[in-house]
Amino acid sequence: MKTITQLFLLATLLACQSKPSAQSDYPRMIGDIAFDKEQDDPDFKLCSGDKRAIQYYALSEKPYAEEKPALEKHFLDQYDAEKTTRESGLIRIRFLVNCEGQAGRFRIMGMDWDYQKKTFDTSITDQLMSLTKSISKWKGFSSKSRGLDYYNYLIFKIEAGQLKEIMP
């Protein structure tokens, strides 16, 4: 009995030491994008639910159906730098792609070259968001048992309003 009590106490102690607190501001996974009825398309559906989306770098191949030059052309042919303010920094647009290759839940973030949060003028961000949403060539992926949804993002390098590079 004494041994059992000691084992129970030890197990409790170990559990207390290693189990992280449930109270936190962290999302389930860093970078999770929850559905927001104010800004997201309610018709965009994930194939395997919110908790099973993977990251783009875990895919077996690059997520765009064509190679990067075609993606760059999509933006460079249509982005009009003449209409923009002369701002510089990085803009990231992150989103989910479902197993059918449809994209949704777009979120935008900007920074200056000190890596501080920056809200770019809409003359830049509206164009980039609109062009990102108009991409129709994201690949859909499936495993043997289910359709795969994944997080993807594009980062745009902007210099004086000009679109200089697209990553990744």
Add this chain to the structure above:
Amino acid sequence: MIKYTYLSIVLLLGMTRLSAQDNCYAFYLAGDTCRYQACDFLEKAPSYFQLTREYHLIKDQALAICPEYSDIYRAKSTAYLKTGDFIQWKKLIDKAVELNPIEHLGYRAWCRFQFFRDYQGTIDDLEALNDLIDYNPGPCQNGFYNLNIAMALCYKMLGQKQKAIQIIEAHLADETQYTGVYDNLHLGVLYFEIGDLAAALKAFEAQEASGNLAENQYHKARVLEKLGQKEAQKEALEQALSLYQNDICMFDPYGHQVDKIFLSDIEAALNEL
């Protein structure tokens, strides 16, 4: 084959660093009680995927034990890096650099280059690191480049091609350092871009001897075109196509490298013959 070798290296490096599991006993022997206790805590804690809430909560608990344990900030920063959250990534990696600049400046520099194409920021970090050390800064995180080569590529992207060439040539002349898998390729492209075709060809041939890849043959074909060697140009492009179709080309799961080419580049060049 290059792709799978690369993936293996990435996975191995990821396992050794991102788990933030140092040799705890080394801290103990050094009398570093703070890091020993935090390290010991992490060693006994369950493992979680680096993006999960649990992973970060455990790391936070370890930081509560030892706030000076810089590796933990770096480990936490990776989740933000890989999800493109440059702002939160930078806050965390800056903390790691502040606590241990020699250990983390090279890593921060590499991430600025690989993920954000922040060429000046990469150069600034590597210059700061070189001011602190009197030895070679060593390889980048994925092992494919020496950090000096990364610096050279940043100078190239900022238009300082002669400076980039000088750095790469100095690196290749240093017999104590390994030649990276793409070093001669980048050197050849740089020479081509400044119009030194003989030096470009020499570099591409060195790359061919140490590890041929589609990019090397493609850029070599550009030199051969300038030299008016049509047959050799065609042969190089056909090799480039074959290598590309067999996945023997530059590959990075997180993005695209400098001087990378694509199937459309090769096909366009072949169509122009």
